[in-house]
Amino acid sequence: MLPASHLSPYLDLPPLRPPTNDQEFEWLLCLASGLQACQVQPEAPAVADAAKESNLWPFGRKRSESVIWFAKRFPSTARAILTLSIRGLLPPLHKHWLARSFAPDLFAGRGFPMWGTSCRLHIPRSSLNVYLGYMDLLDHEPLTRRVLAGLLRPGAVFMDVGANVGYYTLLAAGKVGSGQVHAVECSPKNLAVLCENVRNNNLHNVKIHPFAASSQRGLLTLSVSPVGLSTFRPNSRWLKVEGLGEQVTVPCVPLDEIVRGTVDVAKIDAEGAELEVLQGMSRILVENEHISIVVEWAPPMLADANKDPMALPRCLQAAGFRKISVVDQLSNRRIALGEAIERVNSGQLPAGWVADMIARK
Numbered sequence: 001m002l003p004a005s006h007l008s009p010y011l012d013l014p015p016l017r018p019p020t021n022d023q024e025f026e027w028l029l030c031l032a033s034g035l036q037a038c039q040v041q042p043e044a045p046a047v048a049d050a051a052k053e054s055n056l057w058p059f060g061r062k063r064s065e066s067v068i069w070f071a072k073r074f075p076s077t078a079r080a081i082l083t084l085s086i087r088g089l090l091p092p093l094h095k096h097w098l099a100r101s102f103a104p105d106l107f108a109g110r111g112f113p114m115w116g117t118s119c120r121l122h123i124p125r126s127s128l129n130v131y132l133g134y135m136d137l138l139d140h141e142p143l144t145r146r147v148l149a150g151l152l153r154p155g156a157v158f159m160d161v162g163a164n165v166g167y168y169t170l171l172a173a174g175k176v177g178s179g180q181v182h183a184v185e186c187s188p189k190n191l192a193v194l195c196e197n198v199r200n201n202n203l204h205n206v207k208i209h210p211f212a213a214s215s216q217r218g219l220l221t222l223s224v225s226p227v228g229l230s231t232f233r234p235n236s237r238w239l240k241v242e243g244l245g246e247q248v249t250v251p252c253v254p255l256d257e258i259v260r261g262t263v264d265v266a267k268i269d270a271e272g273a274e275l276e277v278l279q280g281m282s283r284i285l286v287e288n289e290h291i292s293i294v295v296e297w298a299p300p301m302l303a304d305a306n307k308d309p310m311a312l313p314r315c316l317q318a319a320g321f322r323k324i325s326v327v328d329q330l331s332n333r334r335i336a337l338g339e340a341i342e343r344v345n346s347g348q349l350p351a352g353w354v355a356d357m358i359a360r361k
Helices: 021-037 045-052 063-073 075-086 097-107 125-134 142-151 167-176 188-200 274-279 282-287 299-304 311-318 337-346
Strands: 112-114 117-121 157-161 180-184 206-209 218-224 246-253 265-268 292-297 323-328 333-336 355-360
Touching: 063 075, 063 097, 075 097, 075 112, 097 112, 097 125, 112 167, 117 167, 117 188, 142 167, 142 265, 142 292, 142 323, 142 333, 142 355, 157 167, 167 180, 167 188, 167 265, 188 206, 265 274, 274 282, 274 292, 274 311, 292 311, 311 323, 311 355, 323 337, 333 337
Parallel strands: 157 180, 157 265, 180 206, 265 292
Antiparallel strands: 112 117, 218 246, 292 355, 323 333, 323 355
């Protein structure tokens, strides 16, 4: 990866400030064109190639065509720039639509860089539109991931319940070091990608549990799609994907039966079954006085599934959690639980409103 220190001294960059989409585009242009004048560093062969062949820069083209040309002509340099951006060492160039258009080709077969870790996330090409678009794994849940990263310490034990393809599993594995990550995932397609991500990143502190977490042992029916999306209860507000509706039967087990000893942090995203997950880890919650929980909460979707949206916060409070805040995914801000409950009770939440509750004792 190209060190940021090798770029910044040689580029005439705009002042650092919260960028708009246009500003992000200008940053990408300045970085690309400025590379022509970079001093050659032995650690940065991509910069050296760009400097040697600077006469090839197509100044007569449109801005978007110039950036695409640069990304195709010097892919290693474009990868380095986007990697620095995704990891927060440069302004968020990766958020621009143009950067996202060529990112899949740049990182195909190499894995996508991630914020907060040196791990790379491998996504099947057939699922890129979902994971880079709908789930936005290049900039996934920016406030939640920062909160979660702040809760993790070296040596900690982390449970990723509903691990999907492994975004939070990989993030946590790098944070806990000699600690342990328990990744729980029941969807066969997601499970295969999760295992590949753990293997490709050579992670030895991750244990994968191939089942659904629930309140009791048994079998559950899971609706899955060809691109890996899955849910226990499809309803009118879930993302419409061709092929969603194929059903598979998966085993379910209470977390109390499989995870022994200390648990420091748990992230729960179980597609509407979060309450059942909490009910199946009552022993864990009692035995771990300082456990922190990050749990998805989607009141409109729960109501659409004929479930009580208030049951989840009540369960956390009954388990002894007194410090509960809510990360609003739409506004990307953290609010008090009381404010969130008022908004839920008002009945005026957008249909797609999804949040994460951050609970500490």
